[in-house]
Amino acid sequence: MEVLLVSPFGYCSGVSAALSLAEKAKREAPGREVYLLGCPVHNELAIKSLSALGLRLLDGRKVDLEKAILALPSGSALVFSAHGHPRAWDDLAQRKGLSVYDATCPFVRQNEALGKEKNPLIYIGLPSHEEAEAFLANCPHAYFYDAASGDGDWRQCPGSPSLIAQTTLSEEEVHDAEEEITASFPGAVLLKGRCYATKERQKAIREAAKDSDATIVLGSKSSNNSRKLQEIAASFGPSYLCLDLGEVKALPLEGYRKIALASGASTPREVYFQVRDYLSSLPPSPRMLFKAR
Ligand code: SF4
Structure with a gap:
């Protein structure tokens, strides 16, 4: 493989x-x-x-x-x-x-520090995520835009707001939120959001998923950045989110000749190397499956 x-x-x-x-x-x-x-x-x-x-x-x-x-x-x-x-x-x-x-994390701190300076402010994030909860507790003047549903109290924000987004959202989530918010608040400006680690990994998986038959993302289902990587890869073909080698071994990988292997930002390297070695040891597939795009 x-x-x-x-x-x-x-x-x-x-x-x-x-x-x-x-x-x-x-x-x-x-x-x-x-x-x-x-x-x-x-x-x-x-x-x-x-x-x-x-x-x-x-x-x-x-x-x-x-x-x-x-x-x-x-x-x-x-x-x-x-x-x-x-x-x-x-x-x-x-x-x-x-x-x-x-x-x-310093990137979370930077978002919070900026949030304290800006008013009016809308925070784009996921409800019940620790980072979003902490931001809203530390910047109680901020209104909230739920990146999963578009809900939240953001429509009640007065004036022309600054926007700050959670560090681990996808580019699409931030873009969609920005578009919806600016339709109501034409002067709204996105000041800060995804961290470098999120941006780099999302860019890399987009390129790799295009060039592979399937993608495996190693990470926990509780990890927002890992789930986002899997969602991005899913727009290019089959993609799987697995915690460890045991879960990878249970995947139906027959028929794939080339697999992109990615990891979330909280996945130990040892797990990545174990899975890399396992996949490399699999025999090449006798047939090529074409991806649904
Ligand atoms: S993904 Fe990593 S670098 Fe980015 S904000 Fe979270 S902890 Fe920091």
Whole structure:
């Protein structure tokens, strides 16, 4: 099987820094409890290796994170995720006597810093995503445009708004949102949005998917940037989102001669290399399937 490697792959700089910081928190005081607030990265395999180090995950889908901070034992350490968090939680953590390690990605911080300066403002994002929730908590004057449905309170925004978008949206989502918003607010201007990691990977997968019979994206279904890569590839032909080698082995790959292999920004490189080696070891397909475009 011919495998087209879609670069970049493995962790983006923000995820890599978040994981290193979580490991540092544990290393600096081995006897102390270290809690990860929300998923530091959206990948079950990465979380599993952090749990193996003794780090404890406080999952925002299962617990109220604000209450969880208040319940933590004083003297323990708290790692905030790469996606950002309501800044009021910094004070909570300080009052509780926790050691704070803040892994907020610099690109998320830049969006927030700009958001604080701009008014009126519409934020384009996905509801229930940590990054969008944190942005709206830290910029309470912002109106919200739901990139999945077009809903939200954005139509109530007064004046001529600035627009800021979530870092992991696709180019199409941002474009569609911008088009709909400017139809109501002709003076609206998009100031910031997708980060370099999102842009690079989305551009690369577009090129690779055009040139392959099918595309496999390695990443978690909980990872927004991985799902976006799979959606983009799907517009060029069959595409699959798989967490690991086990899921790839279960795919119906007979008939494909050339597969593009991509990864989300929170997928460990080891998984990427395992799958690359597996696909390369498959015999070439005896027939060529033509892609539905
Ligand atoms: S995807 Fe972009 S914004 Fe998110 S952690 Fe990676 S570099 Fe930062």
